[in-house]
Amino acid sequence: MTFQAPEANKHPRNRAAYAAFTAHIERLCRTDPGARAALRAGLRRDLNHPRARAMHRLLTPLLPQGCDDRSAQAHYTVAALIAAQPRHAFATDQEDDEDTAGEVGAVAQQVLQEDGEPGEGAAAPEPAPYGPSFGATLGHAVMAKGASMRMSAAESRLNLLTRQSLRGIHLHLPAAVNQVRTTDATIDWGQLLTDLVDWPYQSGRISRRWLQDFYRITARADQD
Numbered sequence: 001m002t003f004q005a006p007e008a009n010k011h012p013r014n015r016a017a018y019a020a021f022t023a024h025i026e027r028l029c030r031t032d033p034g035a036r037a038a039l040r041a042g043l044r045r046d047l048n049h050p051r052a053r054a055m056h057r058l059l060t061p062l063l064p065q066g067c068d069d070r071s072a073q074a075h076y077t078v079a080a081l082i083a084a085q086p087r088h089a090f091a092t093d094q095e096d097d098e099d100t101a102g103e104v105g106a107v108a109q110q111v112l113q114e115d116g117e118p119g120e121g122a123a124a125p126e127p128a129p130y131g132p133s134f135g136a137t138l139g140h141a142v143m144a145k146g147a148s149m150r151m152s153a154a155e156s157r158l159n160l161l162t163r164q165s166l167r168g169i170h171l172h173l174p175a176a177v178n179q180v181r182t183t184d185a186t187i188d189w190g191q192l193l194t195d196l197v198d199w200p201y202q203s204g205r206i207s208r209r210w211l212q213d214f215y216r217i218t219a220r221a222d223q224d
Contacts, residue, residue, distance in 0.1 A: 014064075015131070018197070019190030021062055025079045026189070028058070030090035039083035043174055047073055055079065070166070074196035077170050078189055081177050089181075131191035134161070134176070135210030139217030141185035148182045151218060158214055162207035166200050 029036040038054035045052045047069060055076055063072055138154045157176050164172055180187060195206045 014197075015190060015194050017064065018193040019131075021075065022078060022082065022189035022193060024062065025082050026090065029083050029085075036083045036090075039079045041080075042076055043080040043084050044171055045076075045080075046170075047076060052076065070200055071197050073170065074193055074199075077173065077196060078193045081174060081192075082189055084174065084177075085181065130209070131188040131194075133195065133206075133210050133213045134187065134192055136213035136217060137180055137185050137187050138176075139214040141180050141183040142218055143220060144183050144185060149179060153179070154214070154218075158210060162203075162210055164203075166203075169196065169199055169203075 025039070029039065035058055038058060042049070042052040042055045059072075059075060059079055063075055067075075135158055138149075138158050141149045142151050142154045157179060161169060161172055161176055177187065195210075199206060
């Protein structure tokens with residue numbers, strides 16, 4: 001993968017935008033099997049791979065303005081990871097009505113593409129600094145009642161991930177996500193997207209947080 005020089009994640013609203021993007025992708029996968037198949041085909045593929053071509057139509061309108069290759073790859077990877085979940089992961093208790101569906105898509109596009117201040121009279125909520133990290137997800141997967149994931153396996157997987165280059169983290173995440181899927185642990189896709197966008201220039205901080213979250217959660221096993 002070839003990426004442009006990274007820039008700092010300047011706007012605290014970015015994480016809210018990433019959460020809107022992933023919510024939109026989850027709904028798209030739930031309601032459009034063809035779109036889900038197209039996104040799933042891009043798993044472990046870079047932006048220029050032939051199997052990623054079908055993703056461009058679905059994802060390009062949702063990318064932030066001025067999005068570089070590094071950020072675009074993070075969005076494509078997370079979209080593919082979401083789409084690669086088992087079909088039952090997209091089951092819903094009640095049907096989405098058309099008005100709500102359109103509203104979700106509009107909000108996702110507006111938040112992702114807006115680069116200025118909120119409109120007049122609009123109070124922009126201050127997002128929490130971080131959502132649950134992938135390290136926390138692995139910790140919960142280990143601690144879950146009747147969990148099939150062993151501490152040693154999760155720890156090895158986490159150590160592998162936190163040593164990766166930018167290309168490596170994109171290639172190794174699918175296997176880690178597959179391990180999590182065998183448990184009831186949930187993934188904060190918006191936070192994972194945030195971390196992937198920031199990985200090129202903040203991988204040390206992100207890796208430390210993943211490890212600390214993991215050991216903070218799994219330490220409860222020693223206390224019980």
